[in-house]
Amino acid sequence: MRIEHEVLKETIKKALLHAGLNEEAAEVCAKTHAASSADGIESHGLNRVPRFVEYVQKGWVDPKAKPQLVQAKGAVENYDGHLGIGITNAIYCSDRAVELAKIHGIGCVTLKNTTHWMRGGTYAWRMAEAGYMGICWTNTESCMPLWGSDEPGVGNNPFCVAIPRENGPIVLDMAMSQYAYGKLGVYRLAGKELPYPGGFDKDGHLTSDPGAIEDSKRILPTGYWKGSGMAIVLDLAAALMANGKSGTDLDEENQGSCTGCCQIFIAYDPYLFGSRDEIQAMLDKRVAAADSSHPEEAGRKVSCPGERTIQVRKESMEKGIQVNEQIWEQVKAIAEGNMDITDISVR
Incomplete structure (x- = not known):
């Protein structure tokens, strides 16, 4: 509906x-x-x-808490989220990264002790729409097996990159699992199978049944061992940069999804070493080449990440x-x- x-x-x-x-x-x-x-x-x-x-x-989210500056060194600032609302904490920090980038060319804000930011791409889109390249990621509690394991041992740690193209931002928003648990839920509630296998069932068989994967908690790392490796380094990097908790700490506290996590927000001035005209022309040329790739199925179209999102948004507003x-x-x-x-x- x-x-x-x-x-x-x-x-x-x-x-x-x-x-x-x-x-x-x-x-x-x-x-x-x-x-x-x-x-x-x-x-x-x-x-x-x-x-x-x-x-x-x-009490896992404090709706009255605000992010508090802990330390600052040049273009880098560190905040404590005090378990405040994940969305408002992340908006504050992504906006602050842009402000730092206006001064230094690059801005990095690290946030610890925060809560689930919901859709990670929100903040990458926000930085791109402000005219800056945005990079952000979060660590999470363990919800995905490391490659070679049959039990959750690492988070699916969403990672986002946004390119501020004036003719439409290019925005990658991905978890380190083939499908995030939220997406599994969408397919299960709709009574649909996944388009591609997304994990293992309780017997260790690769499956496209979202409910079976939710039950086994064996979601499939993106790129198998590569997604597993990316997940652990993103976890460690977030905890290191924010001087906060790793996924193991979140596991031990066991307060739901992402409660107490670390998040990183980096904004970069796209015209630091090039003019607006030449940078935008390069982006348009590259995206046009990618979008003109020959499709494997007749009638389908290849596109860069974020382009279909704009089409879906337009349809949602109309229908x-x-x-x-x-x-x-x-x-x-x-x-x-x-x-x-x-x-x-x-x-």
């Missing part, structure tokens, strides 16, 4: 107000969740609202945003104060 954008945003906002967020935070978070769903990332848009409300109620009816009813119930937190299904 499809829901008009403003209706979706306002319903999410009411749910967040009911959960205890103030007017400003509820507005920012509702706008972000609605935008994620509008871009086709419903797994971290509307679908994440019930879980976020649960975490606030459990309404695609939502799962079960999740939509849950969020409406929270907004109306008719659902006790113990009734919320967050799977």
Whole structure:
């Protein structure tokens, strides 16, 4: 089913107000969740609202906390998120990275002790739309087996890069697993199989059944051993740079998804060593060449990351945003104060 954008945003906002967020935070978070769903990332848009409300109620997210500067050295700043709202903490830090880049050409903000930022691409898009190349990533609790293991031992640690192309940003937003758990949930709720195998079932067989992968907790690393290796170095790099917790620390605390995690935000001035005209011409030429690649199937089109997102966004604004009816009813119930937190299904 499809829901008009403003209706979706306002319903999410009411749910967040009911959960205890103030007017400003509820507005920012509702706008972000609605935008994620509008871009086709419903797994971290509307679908994440019930879980976020649960975490606030459990005290795993402090809706009143603000990021606090710990140390600063030149173009690098380190903040403590104090377990505040992941979205507002990340927006603050990505914006601060851009401000540092305006001064130094590059800005790096490291954030520790924060909470789930929802859709990581939100902040890469934000930096690109401000005219800067953006790089950001987060560490998480262990939810993916290291290559060669049959039990969770590392996070799927989302990584995002945004190229500020004026004719449409090129934005990569990916977890280190073939499919994030949120995407598995989207397919399971829709009663669909995955387009490609995404993990193993409880018997160790590679499968496209999202529910079987959720049950086994054996999601498949992107690129097999390569995704596994990238996941562990991103975990270590985030904890090192932010002077915060690694995925192992999050595992030991066991407070849900990403509670207490570290995040890194890097903004880079694209015209530091080249003019606007020459840089933009280079980007357009490269993207045009990539997009003109011969498709393996007739009638299909090859595109760079982020280009299809813009098309989905346009369709969502024209026709309404695609939502799962079960999740939509849950969020409406929270907004109306008719659902006790113990009734919320967050799977």
